[in-house]
Amino acid sequence: LYLNFAKDNKLASFLQAYDQHLNMILGDVEETVTTIEIDEETYEEIYKSTKRNIPMLFVRGDGVVLVAPPLRVG
């Protein structure tokens, strides 16, 4: 399951539980944080990505932007 968060954070994990506010409990979470850095001289945009793994996480519904099934390759 993929979740897209506010402020360019993505979470990929197994959804264990949810409620009507979209608070969720996720198992086996892989969080990807994407930041864009702008080079002062050349004004190029450099995309930086950091990943993090968390075994079990409770997420507040406020921050959830998008929930989607896993992308199928091919």
Place this chain on the structure above:
Amino acid sequence: MEVSHSVKERTIAENSLVILLQGLCNRVTTVELRDESTASGRVTNVDAFMNVRLAEVTFMDRQGTLCHLDELFVTGRNVRYVHIPDDVDIRATIEQQLQAIHRVRYFGGRDKGRKEFPRTKH
């Protein structure tokens, strides 16, 4: 097992996942805030609005500066994530919390005590 004294908070908690966070009382966890700072400490209380009270806290702000605090209160709206310790059985914790609420609600037996949701009279 601390159940809130307010009927409103009990019903909100009973019908949402906040009840799991309430079951994490007295456990050491990490709370990540909306602004990307983190607070690691022992949860002393969580209310129905997800306001969290922590004790013996290590607070790391966005810049990475560490700071040790005896107590910390985080407003529910500012919570982004709560790390759940590996040794927590989620289902059992939620069931225990619900049982605690039901015990409080049915205190005094069927015909005694204050009724939270009175049976309708036809």
